[in-house]
Amino acid sequence: MSQAEAVAEPPIRLTVAIASRALFDLDESHRVFEEEGVESYHAYQVARENDVLGPGVAFALVQKLLGLNERIGAAGRVEVILLSRNSSDTGLRVFNSIRHHRLDITRAAFTSGASPYRYVSAFDAHLFLSADPSDVRQALAAGCAAATLMPAPARAPESGDGPVRIAFDGDAVLFSDEAERVYRSEGLAAFNEREVAAASVPLSAGPFKGFLLALHRIQALFSPRDAPIRTALITARGAPSHERVIRTLRDWGIRIDEALFLGGLSKSPFLEAFDADIYFDDQEQHCADARARVATGHVPHGVANAAA
Numbered sequence: 001m002s003q004a005e006a007v008a009e010p011p012i013r014l015t016v017a018i019a020s021r022a023l024f025d026l027d028e029s030h031r032v033f034e035e036e037g038v039e040s041y042h043a044y045q046v047a048r049e050n051d052v053l054g055p056g057v058a059f060a061l062v063q064k065l066l067g068l069n070e071r072i073g074a075a076g077r078v079e080v081i082l083l084s085r086n087s088s089d090t091g092l093r094v095f096n097s098i099r100h101h102r103l104d105i106t107r108a109a110f111t112s113g114a115s116p117y118r119y120v121s122a123f124d125a126h127l128f129l130s131a132d133p134s135d136v137r138q139a140l141a142a143g144c145a146a147a148t149l150m151p152a153p154a155r156a157p158e159s160g161d162g163p164v165r166i167a168f169d170g171d172a173v174l175f176s177d178e179a180e181r182v183y184r185s186e187g188l189a190a191f192n193e194r195e196v197a198a199a200s201v202p203l204s205a206g207p208f209k210g211f212l213l214a215l216h217r218i219q220a221l222f223s224p225r226d227a228p229i230r231t232a233l234i235t236a237r238g239a240p241s242h243e244r245v246i247r248t249l250r251d252w253g254i255r256i257d258e259a260l261f262l263g264g265l266s267k268s269p270f271l272e273a274f275d276a277d278i279y280f281d282d283q284e285q286h287c288a289d290a291r292a293r294v295a296t297g298h299v300p301h302g303v304a305n306a307a308a
Helices: 003-007 027-036 038-047 059-075 092-100 118-122 133-141 178-186 188-197 209-219 242-252 268-274 284-290
Strands: 012-019 076-084 108-110 127-130 145-149 164-168 229-235 258-261 278-281 296-298
Touching (some): 012 059, 012 209, 059 076, 076 092, 076 209, 127 133, 133 145, 209 229, 268 284, 284 296
Parallel strands (some): 012 127, 076 108, 164 278
Antiparallel strands (some): 145 296
8 A cells, every 4th residue: 555545635525315205296105104004015116116206395405416426427426325114125126216317326224114214323414304293303312314305396496507516504503402492491681691701612513513514525626706605694693693603613613605694584485595405493483484486494403302
């Protein structure tokens, strides 16, 4: 081995695990399962295994993520892994649809009804997207960024070459819910007072810090103007609580492209203006408002979900 090979940096990697119901439109199949049971579902899928499934909520996002590999080249790799409660038998329709849509997905786990969350860590995934809230909660508890994709019409498959645009809420998503707990228990004035006093103290990490860091590492392969990923923080915070957020990201060494401090305004029009491919938020009401405009992932983490 040459000295150059010995010190060569490993390729930058981004791995996203996704459930089949998030990738494809399986609403009718799921209805058969819910109303008629496992055996009818099995017969239904096998009889239709050559019928191509249409795009689901996350299809356009996956298409754009996989398209990043052409830009990244040998410096890194984006991989999408299928995690499914199907058996390998009923999952054949899913793989046939993957092939039809020319998605470069080669790895999968079919669990025959069991939760696939335990394979998120085994595949070393940075993000898990699912339509099953129980699977998402278990993945979050295991330390992986995970979100429940809200039901919504699938976005049209991507035909352009624009960047992947990913938007995040702050507290309980990128950051811990420590500040949110103060707001809920003591009110806005106490929240602002605490955040101003602690402006130079970085917030603790939330469940999506690792995913944001993985995105940042790919962004760092390009100049800011040419990066194929664009990120945004879209938060209900406003001045004076903004400073702690900015200093936290600086302390982490993570670049975020756009930061919107909305001071309580509705996030939905700003998400549409950013043209987000996906948005992550811990509060269900914010997700319900956003899902009609952008693909939205609910992060069932933190005090907002403590009683859920």
